[in-house]
Amino acid sequence: MTIEIKLILADLEMMHLDHNLRFKILEKVGIYSARFGIAEPKVVLTTREVLEMPKEITQGRRTSAYKYLGVSYMMHNLVFINVKKIPDEKTLENTIVHELVHLRFPYLSHGKRFNKLVRRGLAGKIFKPYRKRCKNSS
Numbered sequence: 001m002t003i004e005i006k007l008i009l010a011d012l013e014m015m016h017l018d019h020n021l022r023f024k025i026l027e028k029v030g031i032y033s034a035r036f037g038i039a040e041p042k043v044v045l046t047t048r049e050v051l052e053m054p055k056e057i058t059q060g061r062r063t064s065a066y067k068y069l070g071v072s073y074m075m076h077n078l079v080f081i082n083v084k085k086i087p088d089e090k091t092l093e094n095t096i097v098h099e100l101v102h103l104r105f106p107y108l109s110h111g112k113r114f115n116k117l118v119r120r121g122l123a124g125k126i127f128k129p130y131r132k133r134c135k136n137s138s
C-alpha cells in the first residue's frame with residue numbers, strides 16, 4: 001500500500017469518527033429531549049456553526065460561545081455543544097442534560113434546584129411536557 005493511499009484512508013477514518021460522534025450526540029439529545037418532554041432542539045457542535053447562524057438567534061452568546069461547554073439559545077430552541085472543549089463522555093452527557101434543563105425549565109437559573117434537575121435527568125427521569133403558561137389563550 002502506498003503512503004498516499006494510507007493517508008487517504010486515515011482521512012476517511014477521521015471523518016467517520018466525526019460522523020459517529022455527531023450521530024451519537026444527536027441521538028442522546030433525542031433521547032433526553034423525549035424524557036424532558038420538549039421538542040428536540042437544533043444542535044450545533046462547532047463555534048463555526050454558531051457563527052454561521054443568523055446573528056439574531058445567537059446574539060449575546062456568539063463570539064463568546066467558545067468559552068463554554070455548552071450554550072442554550074432558549075428563544076430559538078437551539079443548543080451549542082462545544083465538543084472541542086469537552087474532555088470525556090461523562091462531561092458530554094452532563095453538558096447535554098444541562099442545556100436541555102435550560103430548555104425545559106427556561107425560568108430557572110443555575111443553582112441547587114437546577115443541579116438537582118440535571119442529576120435527575122442523568123438518572124433517566126421522565127418529566128411532564130413543558131407548557132408555556134399563557135393568560136387568556138387565543
Ligand SMILES: [Zn+2]
Nearest residue numbers: 098099102110
Ligand atoms: Zn447553564
